[in-house]
Amino acid sequence: MQQLLVRVGRQLVLVPIVALASYFLMASLPLTTEDDSKRQVSPELAASYRRDLGIGEPLGFLRPWQKLFRGERLGTSAQGVTGDELLLKLSGSVGVGMVALGLALVWALSFALFRSRWRRGRLAVLGDALPAVAFGTPVFIPALLLAPTVVERGYLLPELTSALVTSVWPGIFLGTLLADALETELARDYVRTAASKGLAPGVVLRRHVLPNVLPALLDAIGPMATSLLAGSFAAERVLGLPYFGQLYVLAVLQKQVAVVVVATTVFASVLVFVGLVVEAVRLLVDPRAREARA
């Protein structure tokens, strides 16, 4: 139990660390207002940055969060965001991410089955080439190719397209892991023993092999959640979806420093939450994890 609490504590401590690191990075930005600089910001804007971040005030690093919880707008009035708007945008991105996760699992299963079926045939080379093509394709490229067709149609089509293009690489990545883990487990003695005792292949797979494959898949969920959310940034930008990714990119482009601090911390919190859920699921499905805790 104590070990579990230590692990949870280690995950949770990441959130204030990210909050402080992003705050102090933003607070230390040199904002040039001198004439000799090529890219200066106006003195009013520089003052607004300082106000937003509470620079020079006692406990100034809490200023963005105070504003957020009071329902005030973060950033300059025209382009800022309130806490409610932030949550709404985050829910949009998470929704797209959840659909992408479902699609990624479909890709993963299809790819794993394809790879195990064609392992020794003439199509075996596709098992290596497909991951390279998927990995070598940044999310924005398929989004760019599909954008002209879907952007103007609406009716959730841009959201579905965003989920589709975001899911490809994580799906193939997960499929590769799944195929490798399946191959390793299927070659083990206990599978032969179970089959020789007359169990049907499906039953062997479901009852004996899959419980041993699940921990490998759970290990991949963390990086996959990161790539799903980060991938949705690019898709949202290209497909014009007004969600969290779009908000983040615009905040960086427009130097909305307080929004960047809060959004970065919120993003880290989502990842920490995913990490904690994965830990909990691992405890539920993997007896070895429970034994390790004990």
Place this chain on the structure above:
Amino acid sequence: MSRIPARAWVGLLLLGGLGALSLLMGRLFPEVLASSCPLGSDLTRPDRTVCELAFGGLWISLAIGLAAGGLSTGLGLGVAAVARLAGGALERWVMRLADSFFALPDVLVVMVLQLAGQSLVDAGGGAGLGPFGLMVVSLALVGWAGPARMFRNRLSTLEGQEFVAASRALGGSRFHVLRVHLWPALLPFVLAVFLSRLPAAILAESTVSFFGIARMEPMSLGRYLGTSYAALIYEGGPRIVIPAWTLLVLLVLGASLSSQALGTGVRKG
């Protein structure tokens, strides 16, 4: 050192070929592409053909990938070596720090670092770093944690081998063991890790540049696609997207093939 697998050669040849092609077509003889490109000119840069922009972008993307991959591998190696040499609590804390870095999404942190770096450069600081240097440093600062973790684990495994124990028993210092015994055994793995960082750096740079956050000039593949964004939407753009996409895929394919083959070969060897 074990024999280099054939797949690694294929990957390295593909990378080398793309590098040579981008140097010849993108840098040395761009006029050949200007006069013979079947894909026509770019809508946002009518003075340049799509082929010129794609091969020019490939050269920049490759250079960023090599520099950032090399720097992050070097940083990771340094951190892992220091952690192993120090041992104890310092090693645990350094590795925990690496884990927390590892958990952060590359693209997001690179965007924030670009914002900070550009403000620094605009204010006359930045130690003379241009957009290229700024991108390389940002990618290296984000990318050191993965290599550090891998090198530390590899060093830990190698240190358990008999020849290392024998060297220690004969009075070899930790630094001597690291330099004479561990480093030669680690070298192929270093190359594999460097090659695995290459596509990650290229893709992260492409995405950040596509958003218009980096001010890369001449343009990388990502920035080229980002600047053509509006034209692509209105024109329906496969003509503009596909050459850059193909080059990116080939680049990543070459790096992945050689990295995986070297990594597997080394584990078997």
